[in-house]
Amino acid sequence: MASPTAIVSGLALATLVYFLLTKLFLVGGRGQKPLPPGPRPWPIVGNLPHLGPIPHHSIAALARKYGPLMHLRLGFVDVVVAASASVAAQFLKIHDANFSDRPPSSGGKYIAYNYQDMVFAPYGPRWRLLRKSRALANNGGKQAVQLGQVLGVCTANALGRVLVGRRVFGDISGGIDPKADEFKAMVVELMVLAGVFNVSDFVPPLQCLDLQRVAAKMKNLHLRLDTFLTHILQEHANTTAAEPHHVVDFLTSLSSDGEGSRLTDTEIKALLLVRTHAGALPPI
Structure with missing residues (x-):
């Protein structure tokens, strides 16, 4: 188990990197197209706290508020949620080749x-x-x-x-x-x-x-x-x-x-x- 010192050091490092990357993206990403609506993310952890103990229930509740296509930032990872059959079909059938790859993960690596x-x-x-x-x-x-x-x-x-x-x-x-x-x-x-x-x-x-x-x-x-x-x-x-x-x-x-x-x-x-x-x- 990691020591408290290692945990604090890791969070401090993550905080520093987060603010540096945020500043970089704000400067270099002004021409990017807007993302779908979604809850405002927290620093570092993003919208992870919004998922709660039962993520699929929490996401369904968020979809009722923000619509069937919404954006979540899980940590440093941007995620687009398709919360209806018609929107999901756009990803899985019509534009499936563009979204066929899985994101990097420790399990895959x-x-x-x-x-x-x-x-x-x-x-x-x-x-x-x-x-x-x-x-x-x-x-x-x-x-x-x-x-x-x-x-x-x-x-x-x-x-x-x-x-x-x-x-x-x-x-x-x-x-x-x-x-x-x-x-x-x-x-x-x-x-x-x-x-x-x-x-x-x-x-x-x-x-x-x-x-x-x-x-x-x-x-x-x-x-x-x-x-x-x-x-x-x-x-x-x-x-x-x-x-x-x-x-x-x-x-x-x-x-x-x-x-x-x-x-x-x-x-x-x-x-x-x-x-x-x-x-x-x-x-x-």
Whole structure:
């Protein structure tokens, strides 16, 4: 846990940077077009206090006051909120290519192989290759896989078997598999860290302090996940099979897409990682 001195120093540094950047933007941004209406931001933290304990309720209340298109400043990050179906369609359908990239985040940088998975990768040829590979992997199986609709345990086990050939919660005979236990622990930790609000993502001057230790935990988890997935790829590289049995087999066997592009080992590991995270969440 960070000491009080480190916290005070970090806030003081953030305050100084904030006022310097504010002055710079006021001088250099006079020709910029106006932003949508929204609540007046606080220094440094912006509109973060307006979100409250239940952000989606707070945003709905703000939208009733400022309209379906409004501006929030979360820390140093400007955010435009689309609070109606018609306005959201402008972003998601009509102008989707202009708003397809995700903003920088600690999760994308430290866990998702520096934005190389399909969730965080910038829109472009590599992203289209990742999407194509995932679609082919989803439709490439020749046997139906029945997933549990209620039990998260069944979902996690099915994912483990389909992705890397391992059960997550014990083997089929009820025995203990250390590798499966390791995989299970990392998947759970990944889901927990993915839901953490990291203030450094919105106040960049605090990134060097890592006050919440989020970046340190993500780096540690990424190292363990990368070691595990690298071992899985090496195992499959040393085995020969007539046809792919798992997603990792299919991804490693993909030939060139005709444009000289092919998935790297890092991109394969990133795809496996995002599929594990997305699929291991319990059904709603």
